[in-house]
Amino acid sequence: xxxxxxxxxxxPRGIGMLTGLVVGKFAPLHKGHEALIxxxxxxxxxxxxxxxxxxELPGCPPERRAAWLAALYPDAVRLVLDDTVLADFAARxxxxxxxxxxxxxxxxxxxxxxxxxxxxxxxxxVDRVFTSEAYGDGFAASLARHFDHPxxxxxxxxxxxxxxxxxxxxxxxxxxxxxxxxPAIRRDLVRRVVLLGGESTGKSTLAAALAAxxxxxxxxxxxxxxxxxxxGDLRFDDLLAIAREQIxxxxxxxxxxxxxxxxxxxxLVTMFxxxxxxxxxxxxxxxxxxxxxxxxxxxxxxxxxVQDGTRQDTAFRDRQNAWYRSQLDRxxxxxxxxxxxxGARVEHAxxxxxxxxxxxxxxx
Numbered sequence: 001x002x003x004x005x006x007x008x009x010x011x012p013r014g015i016g017m018l019t020g021l022v023v024g025k026f027a028p029l030h031k032g033h034e035a036l037i038x039x040x041x042x043x044x045x046x047x048x049x050x051x052x053x054x055x056e057l058p059g060c061p062p063e064r065r066a067a068w069l070a071a072l073y074p075d076a077v078r079l080v081l082d083d084t085v086l087a088d089f090a091a092r093x094x095x096x097x098x099x100x101x102x103x104x105x106x107x108x109x110x111x112x113x114x115x116x117x118x119x120x121x122x123x124x125x126v127d128r129v130f131t132s133e134a135y136g137d138g139f140a141a142s143l144a145r146h147f148d149h150p151x152x153x154x155x156x157x158x159x160x161x162x163x164x165x166x167x168x169x170x171x172x173x174x175x176x177x178x179x180x181x182x183p184a185i186r187r188d189l190v191r192r193v194v195l196l197g198g199e200s201t202g203k204s205t206l207a208a209a210l211a212a213x214x215x216x217x218x219x220x221x222x223x224x225x226x227x228x229x230x231x232g233d234l235r236f237d238d239l240l241a242i243a244r245e246q247i248x249x250x251x252x253x254x255x256x257x258x259x260x261x262x263x264x265x266x267x268l269v270t271m272f273x274x275x276x277x278x279x280x281x282x283x284x285x286x287x288x289x290x291x292x293x294x295x296x297x298x299x300x301x302x303x304x305x306v307q308d309g310t311r312q313d314t315a316f317r318d319r320q321n322a323w324y325r326s327q328l329d330r331x332x333x334x335x336x337x338x339x340x341x342x343g344a345r346v347e348h349a350x351x352x353x354x355x356x357x358x359x360x361x362x363x364x
Contacts, residue, residue: 020044020154021126021143023114025053025103027060028170028189029068030180032132032163037073039156040130048126049073050117052081054100057171059189068185079121095120111139115146128152132160175257183255191260192250193353196269196328196335197299198320206299206338206345207264213346218262219253222246223270236282239274243267243288267291272323289327295353296335298324299345 020040026033041047051065066080083099090097098116101109118125125147129140132155140153157163165180174181174189181189193210197203204221211218223242227234246267253261267288274281281289301317328335336352338345 017046018044018128019046019048019124019126020128020130021048021050021114021118022130023050025057025060025167026051026065026068027053027057027167028174028181029065029072029185030163030165030167030170030177031182032157032160032165032180033167034072034182035163036130036132036156037076040128040154041076043130043154044128046077047073048077048079048118048122050079050081050114052100054083054102056082057167059171059174059191064188068188071184072182077122079117081117089121107135107138108142111142112146114139115143118143118147125149126151128154130154130156132156132158134158187251187254190254190257191294192254192263193260193295193297193349194263194266194293195297195299196266196324198301198317198324200303200317201299201301201321202303202342202345203299204264205342206297206349207262209342209346210349211262213350214260214262216260216262217253217257219246219249219264221265221269222249223265223273234277236274236278236280239270239278240282240285240288243270243285246270247288247291263293266293268324268327272320290331292333296328296333297349297352298328298335298337300337300339302339 020043022037022040024033037047037049049069051062051069053060056062062080062082062085066078069076069078069080081100086098086100089095098113101113126143127150129136129143129151131139131153136153136155140151144151160166163180165177170177170180174186178186195203195207195210207218207220222245223239226238226242230238246265250261250263267285268291271281271285271289274285298321301314301321336348338348338352340348
């Protein structure tokens with residue numbers, strides 16, 4: 001995804017035209033940031049929002065931050081940078097190659113980098129810098145030296161009395177501080193963990209147990225619900241409707257989840273049954289089957305097969321799991337396989353979620 005975004009053409013500075021700058025990691029973007037940006041927008045003709053972090057912070061990759069800024073500030077000039085974007089810029093323009101400064105680099109290194117971004121990438125300097133930080137005066141003075149014209153620091157709520165939150169606190173427990181996030185960002189930060197597995201692999205049992213350990217909710221399998229309601233009589237069009245409803249229930253769960261949602265199935269499972277039952281797949285269902293999750297766990301078929309009157313047999317279960325593995329591998333989707341008893345699977349899942357960067361998932 002291209003993360004260097006140019007949505008406002010930067011015309012030469014006109015008489016009285018003021019360009020403002022807000023710089024932040026926005027990891028995550030919270031209502032304190034929103035208040036600062038709203039304050040800045042009201043005091044300049046054109047606003048530049050610059051975001052970078054090295055290293056990236058958990059749960060807030062550049063693509064996600066770029067999407068948040070695009071949704072909330074479509075009229076601003078937004079630059080979300082990482083080393084890949086900088087390398088692409090150098091290759092495209094012939095500019096000297098540069099890398100992001102580390103987060104703990106000296107202040108002057110960051111100030112010089114921001115000045116370079118403005119001149120080299122924007123082709124324009126700024127007149128005002130808006131911050132809620134003590135370093136704002138020094139930042140503006142440094143930019144003024146680089147630009148050879150005055151740059152004013154305009155402070156905003158330095159004690160953070162208006163919006164008493166920090167991104168550090170939000171990263172530590174987004175569920176506890178969810179009121180400080182815009183609804184779309186709050187939903188986006190909920191970690192979605194999906195469980196896949198053939199018939200009688202303990203998927204639903206694990207979903208409930210894992211959600212209980214994480215202090216969060218889980219989304220049962222709608223396809224099973226409809227199968228039982230229809231007495232096993234499903235038509236081709238029903239499979240697409242199942243996938244749509246499953247996604248709708250996941251999205252609804254995001255509204256009330258306390259940090260994470262455990263999904264008992266995904267549209268990929270629905271696609272398998274559609275191919276198996278009808279020998280074809282609706283194009284929309286095939287697209288929905290590409291839905292991404294923060295973590296994917298595959299339940300091994302090492303449970304004794306339990307026939308509940310709706311299932312097929314062990315060979316069918318093995319074929320299912322082989323198909324899921326092939327589809328995940330084809331899509332380049334990382335996944336972990338969990339085995340053993342329910343208790344062992346929960347412990348394995350917790351370790352795997354930690355390795356995949358999906359923990360901690362906390363509740364208030």
